[in-house]
Amino acid sequence: MNSFADKVAKLCLQKYNSLKKTGKPTSNEWTVLSGIVLENINGTLSVVSLTTGTKCLGGSDLLNTEIWERGSRLSDSHAEILARRAFLRYLYDQLDLLLNDQKSDVFALDSTDKIGIKPGILFHFFSTQTPCGDCSIFPKEAKVLDEEINPPAKIRKISALSEASNDSSLITTKKNCRIISDIYRTGAKCVSTEERQDLLEPGINYHVLGSLRTKPGRGDPTLSLSCSDKLAKWNILGVQGSFLSLLIAPLRLESITIGGGSPFSQEAMERGLYKRFGNDVARLKIFQATESFIHLKGTLRTQPCPTSIIWCSVRNRELEVAVEGRKQGATKKRKGNLLLISRRELLRIFLRIIEKYKGIDSEQRHPKKIGYYQFKQWSNLYQEAWKQLRLKKFHAWPTKPLESQDFIL
Ligand SMILES: [Zn+2]
Incomplete structure (x- = not known):
């Protein structure tokens, strides 16, 4: 704190x-x-x-x-x-x-x-x-500190699975007790003149990092x-x-x-x-x-x-x-x-x-x-x-x- x-x-x-x-x-x-x-x-x-x-x-x-x-x-x-x-x-x-x-x-x-x-x-x-x-x-589990030390059973299971399947959308940490399978998403789209555009792939490869973006919103795009x-x-x-x-x-x-x-x-x-x-x-x-x-x-x-x-x-x-x-x-x-x-x-x-x-x-x-x-x-x-x-x-x-x-x- x-x-x-x-x-x-x-x-x-x-x-x-x-x-x-x-x-x-x-x-x-x-x-x-x-x-x-x-x-x-x-x-x-x-x-x-x-x-x-x-x-x-x-x-x-x-x-x-x-x-x-x-x-x-x-x-x-x-x-x-x-x-x-x-x-x-x-x-x-x-x-x-x-x-x-x-x-x-x-x-x-x-x-x-x-x-x-x-x-x-x-x-x-x-x-x-x-x-x-x-x-x-950022990754959805980025701040689950307790779980890093003592991961719940569900996460441990997926962690073992990700090692076995070598799924690139699942990343295990050094301690092998934290996984990142998805990220928080923003509705903010990359500006059209930006070289780096979102990949929109499932999991952690949905967004590209560091781009300039316009404000999130549905329908009529904002400037x-x-x-x-x-x-x-x-x-x-x-x-x-x-x-x-x-x-x-x-x-x-x-x-x-x-x-x-x-x-x-x-x-x-x-x-x-x-x-x-x-x-x-x-x-x-x-x-x-x-x-x-x-x-x-x-x-x-x-x-x-x-x-x-x-x-x-x-x-x-x-x-x-x-x-x-x-x-x-x-x-x-x-x-x-x-x-x-x-x-x-x-x-x-x-x-x-x-x-x-x-x-x-x-x-x-x-x-x-x-x-x-x-x-x-x-x-x-x-x-x-x-x-x-x-x-x-x-x-x-x-x-x-x-x-x-x-x-x-
Ligand atoms: Zn805002």
Whole structure:
């Protein structure tokens, strides 16, 4: 047991339990919960963003999104992705405090008016299950430690059989008491431009390891990449994204904790988050907690919950509920009723912040007339780092259609 991981898990689960029921699963639904926890210089932990979600829009949903909804509707509502968006909103709120001469828990200005992270501040990621995609592909018996020492009769029998038949789908360990006959599968398909494609053979050869994958889902294929791939990208470029890169240095996560009671493999997590991209990639700490989530998928909870809750530690509108990528209750008549973590609203908040900030070029202060996508390109350092990363390590990462990013405020 890792006591730090349990502290992180407990804090996130307690925060979840304290939120009202709206947007949480019903008795037959499951969901994923993710969050980001701040650790200050004294080692005190506090939750700063917390979200749930299991859904992702298909490609045609996005193409059919009307122009007025561009930048308003979220395509990827997996909890991990929402947690990072809610975290961005938290960071913007912290910047707003700083630039209004109030106390920020995260940021400080130096003598030249540059914004920096306060010393000793760290951020930790939490999720109740392993991220979809590469981190979720591992042998089914990968963590049955008791059975390694004292395997149940059934497994011993198959083990003897596998030696006799030399079946390649059954692997015996050195101790000859653990067998791997199947793997956990992910519904996430390899992206079409990826050289490594799934073999789809029975048993352990179903999946290929290390590929970039799109989000799992039936029917209309999605254009969003799996959470394993997005987390791996943030691990290298930072979680701050392009806009915040205009103001602060890259901000990396220190650790990731997966909740208890859910399949987990240290090896698959390490591979999915950094090892598959080479030895020069930064590493983050990986833990599994023993604390488990009440709304995990299970025999009674068989349906994914269609709604998401989005919470972050900000001064205004801490909690929102989303469905199909929109704020719950939003209609065409109420166009202004947007999620505060939508692209449009995050851009609005960001522009408000740079209005107040003296440390930025005056040219970059009034970019309202240029589109969202063009504005993102102003962040030269970030865009160049992402370009290099795609060339060197993320060759197969697809380019998203620009429609969703083609809007002005
Ligand atoms: Zn996911």
